[in-house]
Amino acid sequence: MKNGEDMVQDGAKTIARQDVGKWVAKLMERAEVITPVAGHGGDVMYSRVSSPDDVMFDFANTLLPPKQFVLPQTDPLVRIRRDAGGFKVEPAYDERRRVLFNVRSCDARSISFLTKMHTMDLVDDVFRKRAENVTVVSLTCNIPCPLGFCTCTDSGPFLKDGYDVQLTLLPDRILVETGSEKGVALVAQGGDLMRPAAGTDVDQRKLLEEVARGSMGKETCHFASAMRRVSTGRVEEDLWVRMSDWCVECGGCNLVCPTCYCFSVKDLRDGDGWLRCRTWDSCQYAAFTMEASGHNPRERRKDRMKRRFFHKVSAQYFQRDGMVGCVGCGRCVKVCLGTTDVPAVVGAIRKGAWNG
Amino acid sequence: MRTVLTTCPFCGSGCGVYLQAENGKLVGVAPSEHHPISRGKLCMRSWGAHEALLWGERLTIPLIRRNGEQKQALWPEAVGFVATKLASLVAAKKRVGVIASTRDTNEENWLAVRLARDGLRTGSIDFCLRAAYHPLLDGVGQVTGGIPSTATLDDVESAEVVLLVEGDLCTSHPRAAFSVMKCVERGGHLITVGAAKTQMGRLASAHFSTLPGSEGEALNEILSQIVTSSEAKSIVAEKGYEGREEIARSLSGCSVSEQGRAAAKWIAGAGRAVFVLAPTSAPPGDARACASGLASMAALTGHLDREGSGVITLLGRSNLLGAWELSAVPGTRQGGTSDGGAELDAESMLDEVSGLVVIADDPPSVLPDVKHAAEAMSKLEFLVVVDSFVTETARMAHAVLPIAGFAETEGTITSMDGLVQRVRAAADPPGKARHGWEVLADLVAKMSPGRTYRSVAEVFDEIASSVPYYAGMSHASLEQGWGARGRPGRSGSKVRLGEAAASKTVSPEFPMVLALDGVMDWGDDPLVRHAPTLSRDSYARRKMFPAGLVEVCKRDADDLGVRRGWKVKVRSKFGEAVVAVEIRDDLAPGALLVPYAFRGHTAGVLRGASAVAVKVEST
Numbered sequence: 001m002k003n004g005e006d007m008v009q010d011g012a013k014t015i016a017r018q019d020v021g022k023w024v025a026k027l028m029e030r031a032e033v034i035t036p037v038a039g040h041g042g043d044v045m046y047s048r049v050s051s052p053d054d055v056m057f058d059f060a061n062t063l064l065p066p067k068q069f070v071l072p073q074t075d076p077l078v079r080i081r082r083d084a085g086g087f088k089v090e091p092a093y094d095e096r097r098r099v100l101f102n103v104r105s106c107d108a109r110s111i112s113f114l115t116k117m118h119t120m121d122l123v124d125d126v127f128r129k130r131a132e133n134v135t136v137v138s139l140t141c142n143i144p145c146p147l148g149f150c151t152c153t154d155s156g157p158f159l160k161d162g163y164d165v166q167l168t169l170l171p172d173r174i175l176v177e178t179g180s181e182k183g184v185a186l187v188a189q190g191g192d193l194m195r196p197a198a199g200t201d202v203d204q205r206k207l208l209e210e211v212a213r214g215s216m217g218k219e220t221c222h223f224a225s226a227m228r229r230v231s232t233g234r235v236e237e238d239l240w241v242r243m244s245d246w247c248v249e250c251g252g253c254n255l256v257c258p259t260c261y262c263f264s265v266k267d268l269r270d271g272d273g274w275l276r277c278r279t280w281d282s283c284q285y286a287a288f289t290m291e292a293s294g295h296n297p298r299e300r301r302k303d304r305m306k307r308r309f310f311h312k313v314s315a316q317y318f319q320r321d322g323m324v325g326c327v328g329c330g331r332c333v334k335v336c337l338g339t340t341d342v343p344a345v346v347g348a349i350r351k352g353a354w355n356g
Numbered sequence: 357m358r359t360v361l362t363t364c365p366f367c368g369s370g371c372g373v374y375l376q377a378e379n380g381k382l383v384g385v386a387p388s389e390h391h392p393i394s395r396g397k398l399c400m401r402s403w404g405a406h407e408a409l410l411w412g413e414r415l416t417i418p419l420i421r422r423n424g425e426q427k428q429a430l431w432p433e434a435v436g437f438v439a440t441k442l443a444s445l446v447a448a449k450k451r452v453g454v455i456a457s458t459r460d461t462n463e464e465n466w467l468a469v470r471l472a473r474d475g476l477r478t479g480s481i482d483f484c485l486r487a488a489y490h491p492l493l494d495g496v497g498q499v500t501g502g503i504p505s506t507a508t509l510d511d512v513e514s515a516e517v518v519l520l521v522e523g524d525l526c527t528s529h530p531r532a533a534f535s536v537m538k539c540v541e542r543g544g545h546l547i548t549v550g551a552a553k554t555q556m557g558r559l560a561s562a563h564f565s566t567l568p569g570s571e572g573e574a575l576n577e578i579l580s581q582i583v584t585s586s587e588a589k590s591i592v593a594e595k596g597y598e599g600r601e602e603i604a605r606s607l608s609g610c611s612v613s614e615q616g617r618a619a620a621k622w623i624a625g626a627g628r629a630v631f632v633l634a635p636t637s638a639p640p641g642d643a644r645a646c647a648s649g650l651a652s653m654a655a656l657t658g659h660l661d662r663e664g665s666g667v668i669t670l671l672g673r674s675n676l677l678g679a680w681e682l683s684a685v686p687g688t689r690q691g692g693t694s695d696g697g698a699e700l701d702a703e704s705m706l707d708e709v710s711g712l713v714v715i716a717d718d719p720p721s722v723l724p725d726v727k728h729a730a731e732a733m734s735k736l737e738f739l740v741v742v743d744s745f746v747t748e749t750a751r752m753a754h755a756v757l758p759i760a761g762f763a764e765t766e767g768t769i770t771s772m773d774g775l776v777q778r779v780r781a782a783a784d785p786p787g788k789a790r791h792g793w794e795v796l797a798d799l800v801a802k803m804s805p806g807r808t809y810r811s812v813a814e815v816f817d818e819i820a821s822s823v824p825y826y827a828g829m830s831h832a833s834l835e836q837g838w839g840a841r842g843r844p845g846r847s848g849s850k851v852r853l854g855e856a857a858a859s860k861t862v863s864p865e866f867p868m869v870l871a872l873d874g875v876m877d878w879g880d881d882p883l884v885r886h887a888p889t890l891s892r893d894s895y896a897r898r899k900m901f902p903a904g905l906v907e908v909c910k911r912d913a914d915d916l917g918v919r920r921g922w923k924v925k926v927r928s929k930f931g932e933a934v935v936a937v938e939i940r941d942d943l944a945p946g947a948l949l950v951p952y953a954f955r956g957h958t959a960g961v962l963r964g965a966s967a968v969a970v971k972v973e974s975t
Contacts, residue, residue, distance in 0.1 A: 040372075041837060042390040043389050043391075044389075045374065063389045063396050068376075068384065245558050246537060246559075248526045248537075250397070250398060250399045250403065251400050251403055266888040279889065280384070281889060287896060294899060294900045335397050337397045337398070337399055
């Protein structure tokens, strides 16, 4: 979307940079505020802040997405207790009020995608309750990250929807847009700190978006042509065979993917009962699809890779989900312990050639 | 949520990993983007590093065996009991020993060494994996002056040539496999040597297929080309290396393939070349020679001490190098006051001591002879286990002292390239379990009055002042940045070159080779066995092959007329066994590999050897 027309809302506000801390302090009174913070030696990671001063605006995106705040790595689903003559099972809801603050556009988009995946058919109540209590404040990417390709997935560098609140750093203040009821309520907590945005603020935002789109890095991902090939069976089997030799099955691409939600279920001992937990899993692991009989329908790695990319980019899922299973964050490029990240494989599918 | 940086507890690569915990319990892990080794990447095992401590069967309360049953005890009582009993064994001039660990911190291993050498006044201290790696460390060390690795994984990535003697690098050291892939992607030449043409072999410019344990034959083929070159002669003259003529003489009749000549040319012509060595199925003598042959190849081509070139010894366990360097090995290498009496290795300790302290290990699951280890341990007069997990060994113990797992304790470990890094606590130890260093410090204090340690940092300070490699380091200095490397000192003045070796094993009567796979088998390691995601493959395999298995290539299976799961009779000069076959596409014809976890089923055929000639028949 080249033109930013009609994308900035009428009700947009602004807040002065020096007032953001005061707003965050107010948010902290009612919710856990979770935001990217400095980790060890330049690493950045999401963490609950104890002071508004910890909120950063100048940071490269975290390597682990904020996915874990709606879908934790170890996710208790139900509590199981022994009861007179049997077992008592009750859901383990996590209804902590949380604000995910300064979430990058791609990640904000992924949370709305995950919410759709967990509520569109059979509603996953554990997920829903947790997600309902999470408010996403996204931060547009004036300077896109070098490995991102969000313009190819329509998930950045600026969002038109899918956020509760969207912040844009203008030269002298912050533009605040709302995208949901939750977002409106969150902005209202800012009270007088929020001022109506002027026409010039809106112009500045449009300009910033144009500049950002124009400066996207070299990473691109041509999903449309790859989708045609994947969906019409025009990917040579040998291509999967060759590509699978460049994957060491670390599962990192799945685990850091903001849109992946494969899981396993395992009971964890909890006092004299158990917690039935959903845990992150990877469709690339050999044993992921193994059946109880020992038979594995996707025993060979190339079949697992094929399955992964069929899910990510086939027309069938695009039609159902409204987007490819990728938000262009570029994390898989960083974590891949081989050379088979999403842009590389999508490129190979499109060209029908792997030059690894 | 608490997020704490620590060092990965699995292989020796030394990756950085964040642990995440909530309310004192682990909930997950995260990669570290700027860590100099892992650089944002984690392998499957690292991604599941939190699982075992969460799901595993943990030791939580001190136990003392009374009337044949392990009964709960209080800490002072348990430590007192152990100290008194050990002291009485020493006083009675009975043999005692300590088994340290490659999954422990340096501080814990240091205290284990102090307990053995000072407290129990014995040189009988060892770690179970030492026997498998000693030949490699020794063979490479002969040429490098005792340094196991003179290159880093970054050097692999930017090398023009990588020579890899491997089992299955993608499985054993995924992070190293990544560096190799990057090298190949950049156009580097990868040369692989091994019984299996694994993923690495398929990416290689040249793969030398050998029988298991005969990797030395391929190395000698290349070495014979190099050793007589004028370049090698001038390097030897310049550096003063010894032994070139001997190698040249003994390899003079070596037949060399076209591939061997090409490989030699690539290596000699490369500006940067890295030689990577993993354990194989070779018997100790051959493994040692193979290691020195490989390092000699690096020396003769000028790659031994050239920037960006060098040798890497792949170590299978996170703190294997630390255990080695801190002298958790039989005898006395540095310091200590051994009584000069027994200096038993792990395997003999099980048979010959009366009292044994096992720290964070389970000898029956690590030592080659499972049955013997379990039997020998059950006969011990006094067995003390200091560990975080319930193991076979812990079940047999007369006293159990429960300690924190890697994610619950503080300390340091030393990765295979010599990086000393912090291990940090993210979660609380379960139940009454205490930090391993505290428990061992208590034991040391009881056994050697006056020797007290007030903090784990103080233990490290003693290491820094006693072991030259660690000089100048402290917990405080390691806290910043990403750890530190010491200055490896060359031991011995002259470099002694050596050729590789490979015992000829096959004969018309026994035309195939049955070998224990040299690839580290994680299935029995508590960090994998107790992890729901990581243990699936090994559980499934054991379920599928309850009566054991050997891996064979498709061609051999066809010749034998067997399919997956069918049984064959394997016979060596020692004995025979009937086991099921698993078909592997990538294995060399004539090779039968036994995954380490299944070694018990073919023990009678191998009779303690790592590779043996066999005859195979379908049943």
